[in-house]
Amino acid sequence: MARILALDFGKVRTGIAITDELQLIASGLTTIETKDLLSFLEEYIQKESVERFVVGLPKQMDNTASESEELIQDFLKKLKAKFPSMPVERQDERFTSKMAFQSMLDSGMKKKKRRDKALVDEISATLILQAYLNRF
Known part of the structure; x- marks a missing residue:
């Protein structure tokens, strides 16, 4: 079986x-600067078998799209152009950043490490992916 790769996309x-x-x-893999994301994915897919992408779907509490969805839509166009045969699915990402921070607290992580926004993004991507897996 191939792997599933999830993205907690940010500006x-x-x-x-x-x-x-x-x-x-x-499992968390890494956090990368968004400007380098497509080239990172291309390199990773050459080394590992990936079956699909799961991209976070940011929503407001009233179920409307978040402001960042416009940026994500632009990225999705580029992603589909770069990997036309790779399925892309979306997963609601509400509360993932808060849950990521809480999991850092619960694990006893030191304050300095909890300030690492890159780590929060990686944990958020992991939570998005786990929520996607739990759907099935």
Whole structure:
């Protein structure tokens, strides 16, 4: 089986998570500057078998699209142009940043490490991916 790769897309940086080959466990992979994201994905897919992308779907509490959705839509066009045969699915990402921060607190992580926004993005991508896996 191939892996599933999830993205917590952001204007400046994007958190990335990946499943194991059996698609059972979501793990944080890295956080990358968004401007380098497509080239990173291209390199990664050359090394690892990836079956699909899952991209976070930011929504407001009233279920309307968040402001960042416009940026994500632009990115999705580029992603589909670069990887035309790769399926892309969306996963609601409400509260993932808060849940990521809370998981850092619960794990006893030091304050300095909790300020690392890149780590929050990576954990958020992991939560998006795990929520996607839990749907099935």
